[in-house]
Amino acid sequence: MTTDINHILIFKTNIRTDCDKLRIQQILDTIDSIQQWNIDLHDVDRVLRIVSDALTPEQIISVVKCHGFECTELE
């Protein structure tokens, strides 16, 4: 299945370690309206990439921040 590029949301975060990733995974995996997500731990911006046709960037940011991480949208 190909992803509609207008449903991709990109954020800069400070999610750094596998342990951090595990913490955020426990939350993101439970949100049904997220079709797919991944974090690039190998790159400086620790980019969180979310595929969702329903959520707004603000909703993602508040979820991530709520769990103690920084998160800003990249446009």
Add this chain to the structure above:
Amino acid sequence: MFSNLKWVRTRNADKEQLVKQKAIEMLVEDGFQDFSMNRLAKACGISVATLYIYYKDKDDLIKKIGVTIGKNFFSEMMKDFSPAMPFAEGLKKQWENRSRAALKYPKEAACFEIIRHSAHGDHILKESLKDFKSSMGNFFHNAVSKNELVPVSTEVFWSVAYGPLYTLLRFHSEGKSIGGMPFKFSKKTMEESLRLVIKALTP
């Protein structure tokens, strides 16, 4: 009331091509460890977000670039070649195709080597080499069964059949041979080496 209105993104083939080109250059110049999506985006004059629209992450980008280069190279190597060719003729075609590709796309060749020796190497070879590998295997077995090639192990065959060619191409890309002598790859040098290789491999 306009909060749901968003800029509609469209794919831009020129931009995607530029990203590939710049990524290849950066991987060759700075190596694998120093490569970053942030710097790549800057070099391309696009935002980091745009880069992550095209590629899931850094690994995804490197894998895709590796597979693209691999597929291009292997299609270059298969030009006018058939595994059923007589051995000497087929090997000559391989030398011609391989040297042409290496001289025409030096950056891609260097980048492919870097990615091939990284953690992504296996994935890239599996994805891009499938058909090529079986074709080369058939060429080898046909030649042995027609008694046009001495039966040796794959490793011995490869090192004798292609080792000299890749050594000459390396000299060429470095611009010098052993002892720092200036060197340029030529058809004459290639044919001279190939003659010796065929002589060594003929029963």
